[in-house]
Amino acid sequence: MxxxxxxxxxxxxxxxxxxxxxxxxxxxxxxxxxxxxxxxxxxxxxxxxxxxxxxxxxxxxxxxxxxxxxxxxxxxxxxxxxxxxxxxxxxxxxxxxxxxxxxxxxxxxxxxxxxxxxxxxxxxxxxxxxxxxxxxxxxxxxxxxxxxxxxxxxxxxxxxxxxxxxxxxxxxxxxxxxxxxxxxxxxxxxxxxxxxxxxxxxxxxxxxxxxxxxxxxxxxxxxxxxxxxxxxxxxxxxxxPEDTGKSGYDHFMLKEIHEQPRALRQCLQGRVDELGADVSLEVDPDVDRVQFVACGTSYHAALYAARLFRSAGVPAQAFLAHEYALDVPPIEDDLVVGVSQSGETADTLAALREARRRGARTLACTNVVGSTMARECDETLYIRSGPEIGVAASKTFSAQLAALNLLALSTVGPGDEQMREVIAALRDLPGDVQAVLDDTNAAEVAREYVDSDGFFFIGRGANFPVALEGALKLKEISYAHAEGFAAGELKHGTLALVTEDTPVFAVVTGDGEAARKTIGNVKEVEARDAPVVAVTDGESDVGRYADHVLEVPATNQRTAAVLANVQLQLVAYHVANELGRPIDKPRNLAKSVTVE
Structure with a gap:
């Protein structure tokens, strides 16, 4: 640290x-x-x-x-x-x-x-x-x-x-x-x-x-x-070395948010074959079960990835690394994947070492070539986002989601129709992120709610980890109270905290069952006079119940989560900027957590 x-x-x-x-x-x-x-x-x-x-x-x-x-x-x-x-x-x-x-x-x-x-x-x-x-x-x-x-x-x-x-x-x-x-x-x-x-x-x-x-x-x-x-x-x-400069931006974090299209291109380059609907990684695709271990933002990426594997028919779970090392679940033939931007996260390294001691095959998903995790694990999947200086992760989280998409797709096999659709969405992802950056109204939303008592973030499915990450970003750099959770949990306690001074950010993409149920949750908070900010692709009618809308391009639900996350990063940044916080160096936090 x-x-x-x-x-x-x-x-x-x-x-x-x-x-x-x-x-x-x-x-x-x-x-x-x-x-x-x-x-x-x-x-x-x-x-x-x-x-x-x-x-x-x-x-x-x-x-x-x-x-x-x-x-x-x-x-x-x-x-x-x-x-x-x-x-x-x-x-x-x-x-x-x-x-x-x-x-x-x-x-x-x-x-x-x-x-x-x-x-x-x-x-x-x-x-x-x-x-x-x-x-x-x-x-x-x-x-x-x-x-x-x-x-x-x-x-x-x-x-x-x-x-x-x-x-x-x-x-x-x-x-x-x-x-x-x-x-x-x-x-x-x-x-x-x-x-x-x-x-x-x-x-x-x-x-x-x-x-x-x-x-x-x-x-x-x-x-x-x-x-x-x-x-x-x-x-x-x-x-x-110029990659670690601000390049005219007021903060490293804002620069790195705007670097996400390039980071995603670097992550995907040479790894996808759209014509053949195939993914090429230097990783063994033979996987029976997967256990992800991570902390903080990387844990949110792990939650997202576990869903991808389960949708591909591969049993998968995500664990907080510091809890995993204390109570290791049965491993058998599982692949244990450590997710860490730096590759030096002490808790995640401890979990991986315990998994290896028990005979597990291990894989590092990291950004840093030559990091301890990359050297110690059996295999490595680099996210290739380039150096990130801001303490709060931005482009590395998006690149983690893209890289873990590729890892999950590699287990499906070439020619699968689902793979073809997701690869097409991944191809468009850098451009879709650029569209969000060009058209966002996040600064306006931030100014409207900067003095709120608290902030809630909700989502279902792939959008649940995005809700967690949105809350974490706001906490990290603005010091505001924020909580992210699965939308269905609202009625199990959190509604007691919802007031007219607690805006609710609802991540709603697509028009399937998850979207419809989340809209029901939106109506619940609306009935309690809470302001609603919908992060949506417009595929559902959630916008009619929202006070503000943060739009993202319509795409596959897996990549829509990445786009929604970019909007929430921008909200966090602008709230912190309105409050005059030291955005790149938030109090009490470090970029690389190298002690347990």
């Missing part, structure tokens, strides 16, 4: 490189930031709050160092204060550490170190690490060996980067938290995510769990924790 940047070989540009990298990682979510530069001594600066506070703190200081590390922290142990910000140092001030993850045995280690005379200045679990390194150095270990000895004492998840006064290297290690190296001529980088250093190099090495790296100006060495050499692969990142 936090962000790490490190570099060696940047000379006088080390500080600027670290600050630039931290700026590129702001999207991950944070509440404090800091840097440490190493020469014969250590120069450290850290501040709570936005990155600008750190920039101001170093503006009047001269920080020198041939190597350095930086960090954006999202609080877990202790509030966001200057003292709790990373990097953390030892008693001598010669060791500085930045850390993502949670050290589960930190209290035991802290008590032990305090008993030996070490003084602690923060509430964090991280601070035990520099003191462990200090103790090993005092016992005669060289700096690299001291870091290794400290890591051997840790239990939990971590990505750690360490600098030591007088050493022109950064020591780094990974266990259940992402860490990637950037390789350039004359300089080497490390970070929790590629955007931190993408403008300097497109060559990367993804570290695996249990790997240790020594990063220097002239290159790097990767070993296991015991010091045995590891073979690594240098990959090339295929996206441009």
């Amino acid at each position: 936090c962000g790490i940047i490190g570099c060696a070989g940047r000379g006088d540009a080390t500080l600027d490189t670290l600050l630039t990298g931290l700026g590129n990682l702001e999207y991950r979510g944070y509440d404090s930031a800091g840097v440490a530069l190493a020469n014969e001594s250590l120069d450290v600066a850290k501040k709570s709050g936005e990155l600008d506070a750190l920039r101001e703190a170093v503006a009047d200081r001269t920080l020198h160092g041939s190597v350095g590390v930086g960090h954006t922290r999202w609080s877990t142990h202790g509030p966001p204060t200057d003292a709790n910000a990373h990097p953390h140092q030892d008693c001598t001030g010669d060791v500085a550490v930045v850390h993502n993850g949670i050290i589960e045995n930190y209290q035991q280690l802290r008590d032990e170190l305090a008993a030996d005379g070490h003084e602690f200045r923060s509430d964090t679990d991280t601070e035990v690490v520099p003191h462990l390194v200090e103790a090993a150095l005092a016992d005669g270990a060289d700096p690299e060996a001291a870091v290794r000895q400290a890591l051997a004492r840790l239990e939990g998840s971590y990505a750690v980067a360490v600098v030591v006064a007088g050493v022109d290297a950064v020591f780094a290690a990974r266990q259940d938290s992402p860490l990637v190296l950037g390789v350039a001529d004359g300089a080497t980088y490390l970070a929790s995510d590629v955007p931190a250093f993408r403008e300097y190099t497109d060559r990367v090495v993804y570290l695996e769990d249990g790997e240790f790296a020594r990063v220097e100006a002239g290159g790097f060495e990767v070993t296991d924790f015991e010091g045995n050499a590891r073979e690594v692969t240098v990959d090339t990142v295929d996206w441009d």
Whole structure:
């Protein structure tokens, strides 16, 4: 969840490189930031709050160092204060550490170190690490060996980067938290995510769990924790650093909403044969049963996908990953699919690892090439949406729905009439999304209801996950109370909350039984004076009962859900914008949830 940047070989540009990298990682979510530069001594600066506070703190200081590390922290142990910000140092001030993850045995280690005379200045679990390194150095270990000895004492998840006064290297290690190296001529980088250093190099090495790296100006060495050499692969990142800019939009989220037509084209390209009514994926289509595991927005995509598989005659269920890992259902010959934008979601990784331990075949549905999930699973289905910077998922959710449509279709077999119809709808989907973006009146709806007491989102069938996602988006970025649920649940309790100040967004597409029953639910809330916003393709008469209509093009019901979701994304964005919220960096949230 936090962000790490490190570099060696940047000379006088080390500080600027670290600050630039931290700026590129702001999207991950944070509440404090800091840097440490190493020469014969250590120069450290850290501040709570936005990155600008750190920039101001170093503006009047001269920080020198041939190597350095930086960090954006999202609080877990202790509030966001200057003292709790990373990097953390030892008693001598010669060791500085930045850390993502949670050290589960930190209290035991802290008590032990305090008993030996070490003084602690923060509430964090991280601070035990520099003191462990200090103790090993005092016992005669060289700096690299001291870091290794400290890591051997840790239990939990971590990505750690360490600098030591007088050493022109950064020591780094990974266990259940992402860490990637950037390789350039004359300089080497490390970070929790590629955007931190993408403008300097497109060559990367993804570290695996249990790997240790020594990063220097002239290159790097990767070993296991015991010091045995590891073979690594240098990959090339295929996206441009400009892809992570705002391109003239006020917010990354708005830009990424408008990038959805392109993201969908990228997702579908080369994978569908409309003439032959066939789908081509690098995934084994032989599936008896499917279990999906995911969290948050990706869980909503999993709910949607499970319906697709069931409609194809394949039994399928979607599980919240953090609950699945605690109470794993019978697996037998099931395919277990982990859905995660980042491929680093800790809860989803834990669920997949437990499924693999029980002998399941696993598949990762993710956006990030080289992510932990992609490397650990038996197979991978990339959604190919391009980098997403806004914390609230937008284009990645739409691409997940498209990719999971393809996965479900691959089990049907070529030539099936249902497949032919859905493929045609998928072909038209990018253009249909563009039509929504061009013609939407979501800003008008947002202005009308921005001061409401609460918001309800309802849908049935494939539109039920869309209702959940619409509510989640509004909560994430506007901080308004919002609830999404299956439309049939209204009469089972939620009607007690419905008033003239709680608009109800009803997702109604097609004119089948689901649409007719949802219209009945609309009439229920209308009778209680609640305003109704219908998200509809006009195939039913729901519009006559609505105060406002958000239109989507008529299409197959599977792809209509994607279009309805785009309208709800826009409503959430405009409500948050009217309220002046920090849309790209909502409070308390992080882009990649890498701790359980």
